Amino acid sequence: MADEQPDFEGFSCPLPIARYGQVLLAHGGGGKLTHELIEKLILPEFRNPGLEQMHDGAMLTIGAERLAFSTDSYVVHPLFFPGGDIGELAVNGTVNDLAMCGARPLFLSSALIIEEGLPVDDLWRIVHSMREAARSAGVMLVTGDTKVVDRGKGDGVFVTTSGIGIIPPGVDINPRHARPGDAILINGPIAQHGIAIMSVREGLQFSTAIESDTVALHGLVEGMLAVAPGIHVLRDPTRGGVASTLNEIAGQAGVGMTIHETRIPVDEEVRGACELLGFDPLYVANEGKVIAIVAREDAEPVLAAMRAHPLGTRAAVIGEVTAESPGVVTMRSSIGSTRIVDMLSGEQLPRIC
Amino acid sequence: MKFVDEYRDHEIVQNLLQAIHAETTRPWTIMEICGGQTHAIVRHGLDTLLPSDLTLVHGPGCPVCVTPLALIDKAVAIASLPDVIFASFGDMLRVPGSERDLLSVKAGGGDIRVVYSPLDAVALARRNPGKRVVFFAVGFETTAPANAMAVLQAERESLGNFTVLSAHVLVPPAIAALLSSPANRVQGFLAAGHVCAVMGYEEYIPLAERFRVPIVVTGFEPVDILQGIRMTVQQLEHGRFEVENQYARIVRREGNPAARNAIDRVFRVIDRQWRGIGTIPLSGYGLRPEFRRFDADEQFAVQHILTREPEICIAGSVLQGLRKPHECEAFGLQCTPEHPLGAPMVSSEGSCAAYFRYSRTHHG
Numbered sequence: 001m002a003d004e005q006p007d008f009e010g011f012s013c014p015l016p017i018a019r020y021g022q023v024l025l026a027h028g029g030g031g032k033l034t035h036e037l038i039e040k041l042i043l044p045e046f047r048n049p050g051l052e053q054m055h056d057g058a059m060l061t062i063g064a065e066r067l068a069f070s071t072d073s074y075v076v077h078p079l080f081f082p083g084g085d086i087g088e089l090a091v092n093g094t095v096n097d098l099a100m101c102g103a104r105p106l107f108l109s110s111a112l113i114i115e116e117g118l119p120v121d122d123l124w125r126i127v128h129s130m131r132e133a134a135r136s137a138g139v140m141l142v143t144g145d146t147k148v149v150d151r152g153k154g155d156g157v158f159v160t161t162s163g164i165g166i167i168p169p170g171v172d173i174n175p176r177h178a179r180p181g182d183a184i185l186i187n188g189p190i191a192q193h194g195i196a197i198m199s200v201r202e203g204l205q206f207s208t209a210i211e212s213d214t215v216a217l218h219g220l221v222e223g224m225l226a227v228a229p230g231i232h233v234l235r236d237p238t239r240g241g242v243a244s245t246l247n248e249i250a251g252q253a254g255v256g257m258t259i260h261e262t263r264i265p266v267d268e269e270v271r272g273a274c275e276l277l278g279f280d281p282l283y284v285a286n287e288g289k290v291i292a293i294v295a296r297e298d299a300e301p302v303l304a305a306m307r308a309h310p311l312g313t314r315a316a317v318i319g320e321v322t323a324e325s326p327g328v329v330t331m332r333s334s335i336g337s338t339r340i341v342d343m344l345s346g347e348q349l350p351r352i353c
Numbered sequence: 354m355k356f357v358d359e360y361r362d363h364e365i366v367q368n369l370l371q372a373i374h375a376e377t378t379r380p381w382t383i384m385e386i387c388g389g390q391t392h393a394i395v396r397h398g399l400d401t402l403l404p405s406d407l408t409l410v411h412g413p414g415c416p417v418c419v420t421p422l423a424l425i426d427k428a429v430a431i432a433s434l435p436d437v438i439f440a441s442f443g444d445m446l447r448v449p450g451s452e453r454d455l456l457s458v459k460a461g462g463g464d465i466r467v468v469y470s471p472l473d474a475v476a477l478a479r480r481n482p483g484k485r486v487v488f489f490a491v492g493f494e495t496t497a498p499a500n501a502m503a504v505l506q507a508e509r510e511s512l513g514n515f516t517v518l519s520a521h522v523l524v525p526p527a528i529a530a531l532l533s534s535p536a537n538r539v540q541g542f543l544a545a546g547h548v549c550a551v552m553g554y555e556e557y558i559p560l561a562e563r564f565r566v567p568i569v570v571t572g573f574e575p576v577d578i579l580q581g582i583r584m585t586v587q588q589l590e591h592g593r594f595e596v597e598n599q600y601a602r603i604v605r606r607e608g609n610p611a612a613r614n615a616i617d618r619v620f621r622v623i624d625r626q627w628r629g630i631g632t633i634p635l636s637g638y639g640l641r642p643e644f645r646r647f648d649a650d651e652q653f654a655v656q657h658i659l660t661r662e663p664e665i666c667i668a669g670s671v672l673q674g675l676r677k678p679h680e681c682e683a684f685g686l687q688c689t690p691e692h693p694l695g696a697p698m699v700s701s702e703g704s705c706a707a708y709f710r711y712s713r714t715h716h717g
Binding site: 021022023024025026032033036268271272275333334335336337338339340342 | 354357361362363366367395396397398399401402456457459460461575689690691709710711
């Protein structure tokens with residue numbers, strides 16, 4: 001061995017692939033590549049005050065009214081998954097984006113891009129499920145569009161929904177409003193939607209009772225705003241999970257955050273699936289969760305309001321906003337150490353919503 | 354969660370830390386070979402809780418990181434062929450080749466599938482008789498049995514359209530190479546529990562004796578790792594150099610005979626090139642000649658392009674444990690998980706990625 005000494009000094013790397021010439025699936029993952037795409041390619045083209053809020057929806061003033069306006073596309077695969085389907089997800093998702101602006105959702109539009117060959121029965125189930133979701137959320141689907149593309153050019157059906165809601169007087173939700181000393185709350189156990197989707201993916205099927213948490217959150221938010229109209233930030237941690245959402249807010253507000261591993265609710269079965277798959281629940285998508293950042297004195301009343309609502313019975317204060325290390329989220333682990341919780345890089349699994 | 358929580362127990366961790374602090378009287382340098390352990394150490398912040406006299410250095414135990422550029426280029430070339438379905442574990446897709454990574458091949462229309470088991474790749478071959486299915490068999494001894502089983506399964510089914518591109522690497526020759534290096538400063542090793550679950554630890558005994566270093570077979574949870582570190586420190590403090598087994602709940606001295614048998618049937622030990630490090634004799638697995646028809650390396654004659662590598666990246670020193678990821682001037686600047694310069698920034702087991710993800714502020 002001695003005369004065949006391997007040369008560790010020679011180790012170096014190939015030419016960097018600093019920019020991708022094509023769009024990768026990871027550009028849609030909700031993590032850093034998505035942000036790069038938006039900030040470097042899209043935002044500069046359209047720069048305006050509405051867009052630059054970089055919130056779940058735009059907040060616009062028309063006459064005396066303040067409106068929230070949001071749009072979202074849904075490409076989840078498979079179309080039907082434990083706990084929901086693409087139709088229900090598309091309605092709840094946009095309703096939630098409006099709710100995260102503090103708005104009362106009123107009207108939705110919907111566009112369906114359907115692949116030739118989709119069983120009509122499937123389409124009917126999806127449309128029916130959209131109707132049920134809209135009815136239960138109390139929103140009206142008032143306009144829409146339908147297109148069909150060649151077989152192989154879509155994947156069953158893609159759904160886009162847009163929504164409009166009214167922001168009540170006195171409510172001013174903005175990610176930049178997070179202040180040192182604020183409390184960080186969440187309404188219940190995380191990572192259910194992502195794991196439910198993974199459990200039915202090809203090549204990954206495992207037996208589980210985990211269901212997606214897809215649900216409309218505006219009722220819960222209304223209850224929270226009733227006790228504390230001055231809530232600073234609301235955000236639903238969808239793609240990229242709680243970790244990416246907190247990083248976004250920390251970056252926008254220029255604050256640090258500390259969360260506590262032992263206080264973050266995660267169901268046992270979800271934890272088990274995450275261990276098995278090598279995922280960190282902090283990065284797994286949610287579709288029925290809201291992160292609220294509130295002044296310290298509002299933490300107790302908001303927590304009580306959340307717990308009084310059926311969608312918040314397991315609500316918890318999971319951390320606090322700090323002045324140290326602006327833009328950085330850290331976690332106190334269960335064993336007493338501290339580590340950085342970074343934004344999701346690339347994707348854990350594509351096409352989750 | 355049972356079988357997890359008790360190995361992340363706050364009180365047990367604190368007790369172990371106290372013991373390590375009390376028992377460490379001199380500076381020691383310990384290497385954890387396995388990238389999985391590196392990630393656990395950094396993710397749980399264990400390195401920040403240890404005595405300052407103890408230096409943990411991170412070893413070359415990330416198969417993604419040490420897969421040679423020539424093989425990545427070959428994978429990229431094969432995956433670009435129109436009649437090929439290329440199956441791989443997800444990490445490999447983002448490792449930069451000379452010109453492209455596999456993700457870009459996928460975006461360009463290549464049929465690349467992320468699989469979680471090599472047997473899924475066999476199923477792909479079965480379902481797509483008109484396609485040639487190639488599985489990128491990357492990993493240490495841990496993944497070799499499943500990959501061997503996949504080849505045996507394909508043989509049983511007489512699948513003519515299934516091949517594997519083997520990039521298997523072996524741990525003991527890497528330890529020997531590290532310890533033979535004049536620049537070596539590692540005084541004790543945590544051996545990788547999963548590798549030893551398959552192979553046992555008999556082959557480490559002559560290494561411990563020859564190089565007079567303690568080697569402790571260690572698991573992956575915080576309690577495991579701290580116990581492994583404590584056992585290594587105790588040996589160092591008392592001048593012992595033995596092979597001990599911290600991970601006895603999983604690892605037996607002889608390993609898993611059925612798994613070893615599957616490996617022996619399909620693979621033979623060959624010289625293997627480690628990315629950038631060079632060839633380490635008898636440090637990898639290639640397919641035996643009788644399984645030649647399942648060997649993608651033989652079945653696909655693809656030319657690859659050699660390139661110069663950027664000088665800034667210090668991955669070689671990082672993999673050897675000579676320098677830490679944050680000591681690289683590209684770390685977190687030109688080199689991030691989104692735009693990696695080197696493989697250790699890509700893989701979920703790469704030490705650069707672990708540092709970037711979990712401890713940027715601690716280390717600069």
